[in-house]
Amino acid sequence: MVQIDLSDKTALVMGVANARSLGWAIAEQLLASGCRVGFSYQGERLRSELDKLLTGRDGVWSQQADATSEADLTALFARVKEEFGHLDYLIHSIAFAPRTAMDGRFLDTTEADWNTALNVSAYTLVSTARHAEPLLRPGASIVSLTYHASQKVVPKYNVMGVAKAALEATTRYLASEMGAAGVRVNTISAGPMRTIAARSIPGFGGMFEKAAEAAPLGRNATPDEVGKLALFLLSDLGSGVTGQTVYVDAGSSIMAMKVDQSS
Numbered sequence: 001m002v003q004i005d006l007s008d009k010t011a012l013v014m015g016v017a018n019a020r021s022l023g024w025a026i027a028e029q030l031l032a033s034g035c036r037v038g039f040s041y042q043g044e045r046l047r048s049e050l051d052k053l054l055t056g057r058d059g060v061w062s063q064q065a066d067a068t069s070e071a072d073l074t075a076l077f078a079r080v081k082e083e084f085g086h087l088d089y090l091i092h093s094i095a096f097a098p099r100t101a102m103d104g105r106f107l108d109t110t111e112a113d114w115n116t117a118l119n120v121s122a123y124t125l126v127s128t129a130r131h132a133e134p135l136l137r138p139g140a141s142i143v144s145l146t147y148h149a150s151q152k153v154v155p156k157y158n159v160m161g162v163a164k165a166a167l168e169a170t171t172r173y174l175a176s177e178m179g180a181a182g183v184r185v186n187t188i189s190a191g192p193m194r195t196i197a198a199r200s201i202p203g204f205g206g207m208f209e210k211a212a213e214a215a216p217l218g219r220n221a222t223p224d225e226v227g228k229l230a231l232f233l234l235s236d237l238g239s240g241v242t243g244q245t246v247y248v249d250a251g252s253s254i255m256a257m258k259v260d261q262s263s
Helices: 022-032 044-054 070-084 111-135 159-181 204-214 223-234
Strands: 010-014 036-041 060-064 087-092 136-146 184-190 245-248
Touching (some): 010 022, 010 070, 022 036, 022 087, 022 223, 036 044, 036 070, 044 060, 087 111, 087 223, 111 136, 111 159, 136 223, 223 245
Parallel strands (some): 010 036, 010 087, 184 245
16 A cells, blocks of 8 residues: 655645535545645535544644635635645535536526536636635645536536536646646536435436446446545655546446446
């Protein structure tokens, strides 16, 4: 096993809702490697869940921040500066679309639902990176989370597929601009995971099972595997990787179809 020592590093993880959050899977890997980690959560209703996860852990803190609020972001990154003085890793685990935009037809997406999904799920990567920029040291790394519905149609994912496509394009543009300062920007395309966000997708249970059946590995990837890939991309092990959408989905995204070759 490769041992990674991040005891001299700092991270901000945005968007942890509970123990099933992929942001938490990433945070666990960082904490296990000795990284000091701050957390932001979207609203007070999520605070108790995060507090439970952080109880008894050293070098952690949390603060409420709505990523769509400039005032909240200003206060959050002031806290980062106060606690850490600088920042090495930024993890963006933020996405949202109204249920109405996923229950119906994509053709019926309203302007309001479109703007909400794109703002929360894609633009906030731009705004958080801008607030983080003065604190990021050379060699710093930003990681967000996407899904293959950005590239292929997934029923009922609707406007979130468009938002994830925007997030992936945003990753490339940020990587291009921030590379001169030695900052890398990547996004992880995770396969289906049983998260809070996934539960908002109508028919997710069936999709989860079908993805596992179609995957070359015969299963879905796990949150732990997402966390390990993030650790690679954030750390010096991924020092030459930037602007990429990196898949961890047990291979399901490579398959056009799967047939029984024994028959």
